[in-house]
Amino acid sequence: MTVKNMTKKQIQTFFEILREQRPHPETELNYSSPFELLVAVTLSAQATDLSVNKATDKLFPIANTPEKIYALGVDGLKEYIKTIGLYNSKAENVIKACKILIEKHQSQVPNNRADLEALPGVGRKTANVVLNTAFGQATMAVDTHIFRVGNRTGLAVGKNVLEVEHRLIKVIPKEFILDSHHWLILHGRYCCIARKPKCAECVVSHVCNWPDKYEFGAHRQIKTKNIEV
Structure with a gap:
């Protein structure tokens, strides 16, 4: 089943919420240079x-x-x-x-x-x-987590990592692009996991277009403070 692409409004809300959840996302790899x-x-x-x-x-x-x-x-x-x-x-x-x-x-x-x-x-x-x-450039490294999140949610539907990468760069608003890689990988690693996604706990489930999300506990209506849904 093909997931419908998110609208601009959905994408804006999606990243506003992820930013609110993790204002300063960072890689989990240890490094100092x-x-x-x-x-x-x-x-x-x-x-x-x-x-x-x-x-x-x-x-x-x-x-x-x-x-x-x-x-x-x-x-x-x-x-x-x-x-x-x-x-x-x-x-x-x-x-x-x-x-x-x-x-x-x-x-x-x-x-x-x-x-x-x-x-x-x-x-x-x-x-x-x-x-x-390291250099603050607007690039998008698509790993298995980001590939899954992009396709499952409708944020960036693509048959391969390059298609997903290009669509993410195209649709993500500029205000989010530098941190979007970390938001997406952390969301995929800890919430939108492969076999049993934690839709019941997901802060962006209401803007996700995955048809099966309700089977995993997503609520049909979620009101998020100070954010238009």
């Missing part, structure tokens, strides 16, 4: 933020620059990240990326998509996260 963020996001592919944080909380105090991580070598880096899925290939990619950053970018993380995606282990999603979170 663009480079640490780049490494953390690279390691987070097919892994939880919690597992990445456990590893980087030990790694970054020892090595948190391209030079220091490169000096560890692949085997040295593996010792810190071996609890993370796919750690063998991730260690190789991070070391190769550090070498490129040192040789081509003066050890600085580039703030453009082309140079980021040229780094080993960095695809479009990782580049979007870094551009948005």
Whole structure:
């Protein structure tokens, strides 16, 4: 069943409520520099933020620059990240990326998509996260959570992540675009979950177009203070 796209009014209300719920959303990955963020996001592919944080909380105090991580070598880096899925290939990619950053970018993380995606282990999603979170650019990293929320709610219906990404950038009002990635991923991670979405607790269920939401406890009418519904 195809979900009907949200109207402009629904989208405006949707993000007003998410902003009210989380005025200052942030990534759950621990980092203190663009480079640490780049490494953390690279390691987070097919892994939880919690597992990445456990590893980087030990790694970054020892090595948190391209030079220091490169000096560890692949085997040295593996010792810190071996609890993370796919750690063998991730260690190789991070070391190769550090070498490129040192040789081509003066050890600085580039703030453009082309140079980021040229780094080993960095695809479009990782580049979007870094551009948005580290450099404040209006990008949208579509992971499984955001893909699900976009399609389920009618916010951005698309057959693949690129379609959803392009529609989100198109329909999200400018006032919300910089924080929208974090609002959507957190909403998908903790409320609009895959198998048993918490529609009964959802603060935006009244503007969601998912036909099955009532089966999961969504209320048919919700009055939200100071927000027009």
